[in-house]
Amino acid sequence: xxxxxxxxxxxxxxxxxxxxxxxxxxxxxxxxxxxxxxxxxxxxxxxxxxxxxxxxxxxxxxxxxxxxxxxxxxxxxxxxxxxxxxxxxxxxxxxxxxxxxxxxxxxxxxxxxxxxxxxxxxxxxxxxxxxxxxxxxxxxxxxxxxxxxxxxxxxxxxxxxxxxxxxxxxxxxxxxxxxxxxxxxxxxxxxxxxxxxxxxxxxxxxxxxxxxxxxxxxxxxxxxxxxxxxxxxxxxxxxxxxxxxxxxxxxxxxxxxxxxxx
Amino acid sequence: xxxxxxxxxxxxxxxxxxxxxxxxxxxxxxxxxxxxxxxxxxxxxxxxxxxxxxxxxxxxxxxxxxxxxxxxxxxxxxxxxxxxxxxxxxxxxxxxxxxxxxxxxxxxxxxxxxxxxxxxxxxxxxxxxxxxxxxxxxxxxxxxxxxxxxxxxxxxxxxxxxxxxxxxxxxxxxxxxxxxxxxxxxxxxxxxxxxxxxxxxxxxxxxxxxxxxxxxxxxxxxxxxxxxxxxxxxxxxxxxxxxxxxxxxxxxxxxxxxxxxxxxxxxxxxxxxxxxxxxxxxxxxxxxxx
Numbered sequence: 001x002x003x004x005x006x007x008x009x010x011x012x013x014x015x016x017x018x019x020x021x022x023x024x025x026x027x028x029x030x031x032x033x034x035x036x037x038x039x040x041x042x043x044x045x046x047x048x049x050x051x052x053x054x055x056x057x058x059x060x061x062x063x064x065x066x067x068x069x070x071x072x073x074x075x076x077x078x079x080x081x082x083x084x085x086x087x088x089x090x091x092x093x094x095x096x097x098x099x100x101x102x103x104x105x106x107x108x109x110x111x112x113x114x115x116x117x118x119x120x121x122x123x124x125x126x127x128x129x130x131x132x133x134x135x136x137x138x139x140x141x142x143x144x145x146x147x148x149x150x151x152x153x154x155x156x157x158x159x160x161x162x163x164x165x166x167x168x169x170x171x172x173x174x175x176x177x178x179x180x181x182x183x184x185x186x187x188x189x190x191x192x193x194x195x196x197x198x199x200x201x202x203x204x205x206x207x208x209x210x211x212x213x214x215x216x217x218x219x220x221x222x223x224x225x226x227x228x229x230x231x232x233x234x235x236x237x238x239x240x241x242x243x244x245x246x247x248x249x250x251x252x253x254x255x256x257x258x259x260x261x262x
Numbered sequence: 263x264x265x266x267x268x269x270x271x272x273x274x275x276x277x278x279x280x281x282x283x284x285x286x287x288x289x290x291x292x293x294x295x296x297x298x299x300x301x302x303x304x305x306x307x308x309x310x311x312x313x314x315x316x317x318x319x320x321x322x323x324x325x326x327x328x329x330x331x332x333x334x335x336x337x338x339x340x341x342x343x344x345x346x347x348x349x350x351x352x353x354x355x356x357x358x359x360x361x362x363x364x365x366x367x368x369x370x371x372x373x374x375x376x377x378x379x380x381x382x383x384x385x386x387x388x389x390x391x392x393x394x395x396x397x398x399x400x401x402x403x404x405x406x407x408x409x410x411x412x413x414x415x416x417x418x419x420x421x422x423x424x425x426x427x428x429x430x431x432x433x434x435x436x437x438x439x440x441x442x443x444x445x446x447x448x449x450x451x452x453x454x455x456x457x458x459x460x461x462x463x464x465x466x467x468x469x470x471x472x473x474x475x476x477x478x479x480x481x482x483x484x485x486x487x488x489x490x491x492x493x494x495x496x497x498x499x500x501x502x503x504x505x506x507x508x509x510x511x512x513x514x515x516x517x518x519x520x521x522x523x524x525x526x527x528x529x530x531x532x533x534x535x536x537x538x539x540x541x542x543x544x545x546x547x548x549x550x551x552x
Contacts, residue, residue: 061445091447099445105438108431116435119428120447168446 013074014039014212015060015095015181020069022052022059022236029055031236032069037181037212042203044215044223044244047233053216054100056233057183060214061090061097075178092121094177096168100186103161106150110141113149113160117168121175130170133205134163137198154190159198162187166202169211180211187215188222200226224248265400267522268515270475273406275514276413277471281491282498282506283420284464289500290437291457293351294358297365298339299465300488301372306332306466307387307479308376314388321390329466335372336462340455343368351440369485376481384480387473405474416467417507420460433457437501490534497537513537 015037022030029052037043045053058064060071062085071082073095082090091097104113114131135142138159144152149160165182172180184203188196203226207213217223224230227244240247281303288296296302309331310324317323343364344350350361391404424430432453436443444450472487473479494513498505516533524532 063441063445086449087444088447088449091445097445099442102439102442105435105442107438108434112431112434116431116443116448117446119431119435120449164446 012039013037014179015214016070016072016074017060018070018072020056020059020071021067022055022064023067029236030059030066033236033238035231035238037214039180039212040207040210041228042207042213042215042226042244044217044220044227044230045233045238046215046217046220046223046230046247049218051233052236053218053233054185057097057185057214057216058099060183061087061095063087063097073179073181078178080179088120091168094169094172094180095183096165096181097183098161098165098185098187100189104149104152104157104164107148109146109148110152110160111145114141114164114167117164118171121168121171126174130167134166137201138163155192155195158187158189158191159195162199162202166206169206170209173209173211181214182206182211183214183216185216186218188217188219196222221248263522266402267518269400269402269406270522271515271518272511273403273409273514274472274475274517275511276409277468277475278487278491278494278510278513279413279507280416280464280468280471281487282494282510283417283503284461284468285491285495286501286503286506287420287433287457287461287464289495291433291454292344293353294344294361294365295492295500296339296344296461297362297488297492298343298368298372299336299365299461300484300486300491301369301376302332302336302339302462302484303465303469303487303491304376304479304481304484305335305372306462306469307473307483308380308481309466310470310473311385311387311479319388324388325467325470328470329463332466332469333459333462336458336465337455339365339368339372340458345451369488373481373484376484380481382481384478387477387479389474389477409471409474412467412471416464420464423460429453429456490530493534493537497541509537 013036015035017033017035020030020033021028033056035043035045045056047053055064059066060082062082066083073080073082073093080093082095105116108116114134140156141160141163149157152160162184165184169180169182187199187203191199200222203213203215215223215227224244224247230242230244230247231238232240232247240250242250281299285295285299288294288299306328310328313327314324317327344361347357347361347364349355350357352358389405391408393404395402395404395407424433432443432448433456435446435448436450436453440450472483490513494509495506498507498509513533516536517529520526520529520532
């Protein structure tokens with residue numbers, strides 16, 4: 001693997017979460033969670049419904065209130081604490097959360113959904129090669145550029161959101177944003193096997209360019225198959241960690257959490 | 263006679279259309295109905311009057327003074343009565359209703375300040391032109407033509423801003439999905455401030471247009487035209503720009519025809535009777551269908 005010189009975070013820790021706790025009323029959703037992700041690596045957090053995966057993703061970008069703990073992005077000795085920062089500022093600093101549902105702007109056209117990412121960035125950017133890549137991977141997007149996103153199917157909306165995330169990450173690469181982290185919440189939910197294949201290509205390309213990726217997935221086979229490192233998550237806690245392949249072959253855990261027969 | 267009344271109606275309808283568009287801009291981004299909006303409009307009219315008395319009676323400068331005065335008032339209302347309440351856009355939150363109360367409060371305070379400063383009587387407002395054009399048998403006042411042209415110009419400018427620029431794209435994204443907008447890096451608070459300025463500026467232009475057709479302004483004009491505008495946007499559909507403009511023009515026409523053929527004292531009663539009947543009919547019919 002060639003390490004691109006423009007990626008100072010390659011192989012170094014990008015995200016550090018330490019002792020993070022999130023409570024809704026008296027219920028503890030995330031319990032003293034500690035986790036770190038390196039640049040260019042894919043980390044999967046897999047677990048059943050209601051384990052708190054989405055809450056964790058939202059907590060990183062400050063879409064839900066956190067109780068205690070540290071959330072930081074690191075680069076070259078610089079540390080940026082995220083906990084008290086507004087969501088939009090976190091996004092502009094290269095930490096992007098793609099929600100599971102309502103991930104595209106329904107009343108905006110497909111083209112506007114893709115462009116809105118650049119409208120929110122400080123500098124005008126040229127990411128024409130990334131756009132070509134997107135249209136090659138998802139040809140339906142280029143055919144429906146002027147169509148409203150609300151008229152797309154559920155799966156197409158999902159792919160549109162992922163395409164936008166890809167463009168934003170490429171734009172951050174071009175702008176040399178020091179921290180680049182992409183958090184994908186259930187990226188395969190509601191997608192056909194063919195589309196899931198495209199999503200994994202997208203993820204591999206991004207991690208290949210140095211982006212740190214956090215997958216929050218129910219579908220363990222997909223996430224752990226892609227991930228360098230996996231965590232099994234239940235009731236707000238990490239119950240087991242290991243390399244993706246090891247966890248996947250751990251048949252007893254798979255059977256308990258995901259109903260995959262060994 | 264009929265043709266002239268139609269033009270009169272369109273002239274006043276244009277001003278209503280701008281007020282309705284202003285309500286819609288704020289509603290689109292913040293998801294609230296700002297009940298102090300009428301007072302923002304009134305502040306625009308008085309800013310222009312004060313400017314004309316003490317600085318210059320130049321129409322374009324007076325229009326700018328109205329826009330500036332309305333924008334300052336709009337921002338004041340935003341930072342005093344809307345922003346401190348936190349996230350008001352969630353319809354299920356009690357804050358959503360609190361903002362109704364706080365903006366009514368602002369409206370009363372502003373109206374009373376204007377009463378204190380200018381007195382309760384109607385003040386004459388300088389008319390920019392008194393001429394009229396004769397086309398065949400029709401005598402058309404210049405003011406009406408200016409109103410129509412200004413509204414079309416402002417309408418196209420705002421539409422260009424919303425549809426073709428980055429800030430417009432961001433505003434539409436915020437209007438569509440506020441949480442997602444933040445997640446892609448849009449500073450929702452900053453764009454909300456921009457939307458407040460934009461809607462106040464529309465109120466400022468509308469204030470000039472209305473004071474040209476009515477010839478006088480008073481501290482009570484804010485609540486009168488504010489409520490008219492509110493009825494118009496609700497009939498046209500909150501957030502529905504085209505519906506708002508059409509309803510505004512229809513309201514103007516109804517008012518002009520009532521003034522021309524019945525009596526000016528029935529003007530508001532007839533126009534709003536029709537609008538309210540329309541709402542009642544529309545919803546009672548749709549509920550029967552279910």
